[in-house]
Amino acid sequence: MSGDFQDWMTSVQARVEAALAECLPRAGIAARLHEAMRYAVLGGGKRVRPLLVFAAGELAAAPEDALLASALAVELIHAYSLTHDDLPAMDNDVLRRGRPTCHVEFDEATALLVGDALQARAFELLAAPGLIAPTRQLKLLATLARASGSLGMAGGQAVDLAAVGKTLTQPELELMHAMKTGALIRAAVFLGAGCGKTALTDSRQAKLDQFAKRAGLLFQVIDDLLDCTASTATLGKTAGKDKAADKPTYVSLMGLAAARDYAESLRQEALQSLAGFGAKAERLVALTHFICARRF
């Protein structure tokens, strides 16, 4: 990882972290809910989706305030989904980012409302006036909403829960992940490039989306490898929980070595999709390597 990329990443992460702290309410009559929202969002996470927003924004010379609003919206959607996924009725997990999950630290009802309110806040932030041309901003909103809903993230989680104890084929597993984690990663990339003053050409947009699909899948395969091989301390969340929950993963489907090979081929495909963008894609390229460099 080049020092330049490291500096860029640290800078984006710091801006996102500060803006997240700023955009979440404090105190008021619902003070406990606000405290729990801050707990669920702040002080952890690599902010991979915001990094993707900013990196994709470089393809289109997108303005900082629009990128930041998009990054916050995507990250709040991600944080709400983690909070709800951890609930006893779903994955029933007690550890997240090295701390008790939200419903353990607070209570189930609060964690439920945290997720609901974070989702609303995400759309509120992305509907702020004056970010980019309003027609294009509506398109970003619709894209994020669609990626989050029953045809995207929420639908993928439903399929994942229904798959417990079953043997999925690789196409079934891939469709589930394309929805559960892939849709939001694609949306992050779409939003970043979509914040530019002018839209990408259709063929460039298609190439970028091809990259985003591969990157989303890559992210998931790496996650499965980590869940299988890393320790709970390294992950900051319960290791081996997919296996314990009898959930199908790339490792359970393909075996460890083949899953590693698959990750490598996805990385190559992702990078190839970016080839036509030249130096403007530098951050996306570096991020792709960064995703793979997580320890496993």
Next chain:
Amino acid sequence: MSGDFQDWMTSVQARVEAALAECLPRAGIAARLHEAMRYAVLGGGKRVRPLLVFAAGELAAAPEDALLASALAVELIHAYSLTHDDLPAMDNDVLRRGRPTCHVEFDEATALLVGDALQARAFELLAAPGLIAPTRQLKLLATLARASGSLGMAGGQAVDLAAVGKTLTQPELELMHAMKTGALIRAAVFLGAGCGKTALTDSRQAKLDQFAKRAGLLFQVIDDLLDCTASTATLGKTAGKDKAADKPTYVSLMGLAAARDYAESLRQEALQSLAGFGAKAERLVALTHFICARRF
């Protein structure tokens, strides 16, 4: 209730019902989630919030397609909140609109995802291209998101849960309800009038918002009266559950007779706020009477 109003109401309800059935996905890989979303939304409910959207739209000669998108968005937010509120971690209710609640008919994880996906679908619908001037559409989106979040509906539910077993003062109770049910009712009225080609003057907007605040409070006081005096069969949901849950209500705070008087004075104030709008406010006036005419 005049025959004319009855016809208008039946017509709006039929259009909303058909459009709700149309806007919710069927089948697909997340077929069970889609089935549960339809179960949670369709086949019940008086659609009071959509009626408010359409009635407020008459003040501004708003176009049908924008009103319908707004009505659907508000109703989907309402339906998601009912689905989540009924969960065991929240109000733990088993009956809604005369049928088992969503988590009883399906399961808790599905009901959780139903709410999440309905919220996303609401914002997706309201972000559809070409409804009204895009800048004004962004304002509607931001308003609905804010009304749904921790400073509105979700925050109100958090305060309500925290109030169990406590004695609230009337101002505290009023603030809680202004958030929990009032915020979405205000948003419905704002969206309806906001769909018009031109914005209302500031003073008219303020009058309309005054109406919406009174109407929201009125709705809640009537709800408390019904919970206390109507049967489970009439309500289609568990009667007397506020008392059973030791929740503060207007009836527990003021007594039955004073709560009835309070409802009457709120009705008068609501109607006074509409006086300056003349015949264009006819539907809102009739709806106010309709809200009060529910049996108690």
